[in-house]
Amino acid sequence: MATRVVAGIDIGGTNTKLGLVDQQGTTHRSQRIKTGEYSNSSFAEYMLAIRNCIEEMIKGAEQDLELIGLGFGAPNGNHYTGTIEYAPNLVWNQIHSITDEMKKYYNLPVAVTNDANAAALGEMKFGGAKGMQNFVMLTLGTGLGSGIIVNGQLVLGHDGFAGEIGHSSFVLDGRPCNCGNKGCFEAYVSSIGILKSARELIQENQENTSLSSIPTEELSVKHIHYAAMEGDALSIQIFKQTGEALGTKMAEIVSYLSPEAIFLFGGITKAGDFLFPHIEGEMNRRVMKVFKNKVKVLPSELSAQNAAILGASALLW
Numbered sequence: 001m002a003t004r005v006v007a008g009i010d011i012g013g014t015n016t017k018l019g020l021v022d023q024q025g026t027t028h029r030s031q032r033i034k035t036g037e038y039s040n041s042s043f044a045e046y047m048l049a050i051r052n053c054i055e056e057m058i059k060g061a062e063q064d065l066e067l068i069g070l071g072f073g074a075p076n077g078n079h080y081t082g083t084i085e086y087a088p089n090l091v092w093n094q095i096h097s098i099t100d101e102m103k104k105y106y107n108l109p110v111a112v113t114n115d116a117n118a119a120a121l122g123e124m125k126f127g128g129a130k131g132m133q134n135f136v137m138l139t140l141g142t143g144l145g146s147g148i149i150v151n152g153q154l155v156l157g158h159d160g161f162a163g164e165i166g167h168s169s170f171v172l173d174g175r176p177c178n179c180g181n182k183g184c185f186e187a188y189v190s191s192i193g194i195l196k197s198a199r200e201l202i203q204e205n206q207e208n209t210s211l212s213s214i215p216t217e218e219l220s221v222k223h224i225h226y227a228a229m230e231g232d233a234l235s236i237q238i239f240k241q242t243g244e245a246l247g248t249k250m251a252e253i254v255s256y257l258s259p260e261a262i263f264l265f266g267g268i269t270k271a272g273d274f275l276f277p278h279i280e281g282e283m284n285r286r287v288m289k290v291f292k293n294k295v296k297v298l299p300s301e302l303s304a305q306n307a308a309i310l311g312a313s314a315l316l317w
């Protein structure tokens, strides 16, 4: 008997990742397409390339696979309409219908949502949030995305774009943000935001940190982590500051939603003890008594390589 699989597709500005995922979360085949190679193509041509890639994966699989649906995680993906709308990092930055394009090739269910929502669903179906009814996922990458699960359901909101915690205000009239606003949380606690804070601190403390030997444009969160492990006080301070910022925002999230847990996804979670105690400390210091020491702060259990594909497939599983 053929194994039933969902095609999980994660559309990113750099790469489009595809995989065939069964109900247990096993990825049978995976591939990637360089999104940039289609920058001179129409959206329809790019969608055809995705379809061809899915067909190749099914043909190349060792066992018989039966495709039962397609799940897409995409920037500004709208679950209600099956479209992506004005995605800032994609060349197709108008409104485009993924559902309409895929219906040309498949008579199967097609579901679309944004990448952070997909990650939250992936965590619930295949990761550390199995069995949880109320939790929040924060994805820390170039930007800061979030997916909110309430009573076992993904919160989509009136027009499908709920859960943009990264663009809630953090510092009144603070740093400019990609969305056009000033002082958004994302401008401080995404990898870009953390590096910006780091550069400011390094500038003020040139003599006292090993980070000042790294060329500014090459500095990464990994460098800061390594330096922290070697005892560099400024690097430790950067994680403390980031942890406190996260804890502050999480206290706000807790007061709105009373989640069982807040999951963090992204390379920065590797900073472990340099980060998590500060997050929990600050969050518990700021929440009302009824919430104190009740909300778990956990690293995502999805592997970085597979998370996006698993999340997109979880839209249908």
Ligand SMILES: [Zn+2]
Binding pocket: 166, 167, 177, 178, 179, 180, 181, 184, 186
């Ligand atoms: Zn913003």
